[in-house]
Amino acid sequence: MHVVGLGRIGLPVARRLIEASHAVTAHDVVSSRRRAAQQAGASTARTSSMADADVVITALPDGATLITHIEVLASEGALPGQGTLWIDLTSCDPDSGEAATETLVAHGIQAVAAPLAGGPSAAGAGQLRFHVGGAADAIARAAPYLALLGGEDAVLFTDPRPRAAYLAKLLVNGVWFAHAAAIGEALLIGSRHGIERSVLGDLLRHHPALRGVLEGTLRDLVDSADGGPFELERIVDQLRALVEAADRSALTAPLTVATARLHQDALRQLGPGPGELRAIRHLELLADRTARTTTPADG
CATH class of the missing domain: 1.10.1040.10 (N-(1-d-carboxylethyl)-l-norvaline Dehydrogenase; domain 2)
Structure with a gap:
């Protein structure tokens, strides 16, 4: 499992996943954040490649950062393989979120938009809430991870369109x-x-x-x-x-x-x-x- 973005939300999300015995590879451009993730038990990637990922969770500052990240991965041939589940927690504008998920789906990736509600303390306590959009099979696959991060009632809103969730x-x-x-x-x-x-x-x-x-x-x-x-x-x-x-x-x-x-x-x-x-x-x-x-x- 790869977690991309180790800021106020991404780092406690990574810790929560590690505490649940998931093997987490952490990505962030800030070295101090990567060190914090290592101290929590994560591996840190030497490259941006996600070729070995089964699940990717992104928690980035905005839609532009998300799109740039995906474009860089695509240009380097470093996107995860077909069938990978990608859960995006970023609070995107609808256009950017839609463009990002469409790009992922075009590469055979199961993309789920899940912009979150809640701050760092909620993330650390597993009390986040989510507005979810995507194909039904992708959402069903994402459900256990969202429940881990927010409980059984974590999903506040569901729509087949990622744009609607954002x-x-x-x-x-x-x-x-x-x-x-x-x-x-x-x-x-x-x-x-x-x-x-x-x-x-x-x-x-x-x-x-x-x-x-x-x-x-x-x-x-x-x-x-x-x-x-x-x-x-x-x-x-x-x-x-x-x-x-x-x-x-x-x-x-x-x-x-x-x-x-x-x-x-x-x-x-x-x-x-x-x-x-x-x-x-x-x-x-x-x-x-x-x-x-x-x-x-x-x-």
């Missing part, structure tokens, strides 16, 4: 990011009119119309200065992909466009870093007020 993940994240921005803005407006942040936070958290929908986001916004699990530049990429998907469908999506613009502005002002709360920090700076009890430093 899009479903982006749509969920788009709603999440918009909620976070809307909550932060509400807290700022309330604060400007003299409503204590903690009082308004409790109202929103426990209001019958919102209960359960926003509780986790409110907890993070009101009670924590943590930036959140997502890197801001990844949020911008994903929201841009959603806007492009709406444009291609000739749909007007003003809320998604506004949410994308907000996070783009936050990235320009604050620079890269974690995560969805940085858009709130951007709003705080615009308003010259704080929406939260504690606020992260700029930068």
Whole structure:
């Protein structure tokens, strides 16, 4: 089994597979990550070749990186053989994800799109969730690995089209990011009119119309200065992909466009870093007020 990409998700995924007695060959361009995988019990490949792979799992930063990786392997004759199962956990834009899986299928590889939900701690604990797309036989073959990484109820969404799986993940994240921005803005407006942040936070958290929908986001916004699990530049990429998907469908999506613009502005002002709360920090700076009890430093 080969795991490609040993970042925040890929390394704990590799460790989880090793703990389940899978022999893992680990790939990453960063030497320190390869060493960490070796310390966990993985082998590291001297070349990019995957000719001996029965299963490949990719967890890469974005769709462009995934496509480049596949193209390089194809040009070097280093793709795995026909019948290999390839599970991609990357949060791709739909076009890139579709192109990647089509290339793999054209080489006789069983490709399954499985963009994930959950962060590093969930990956290490085997509590990831997945949005799955691909041929039924490939998905059935991937099921035990997804269950190992996320439990028996790990699959949240299934569609025969890989493109749909990548899009479903982006749509969920788009709603999440918009909620976070809307909550932060509400807290700022309330604060400007003299409503204590903690009082308004409790109202929103426990209001019958919102209960359960926003509780986790409110907890993070009101009670924590943590930036959140997502890197801001990844949020911008994903929201841009959603806007492009709406444009291609000739749909007007003003809320998604506004949410994308907000996070783009936050990235320009604050620079890269974690995560969805940085858009709130951007709003705080615009308003010259704080929406939260504690606020992260700029930068």
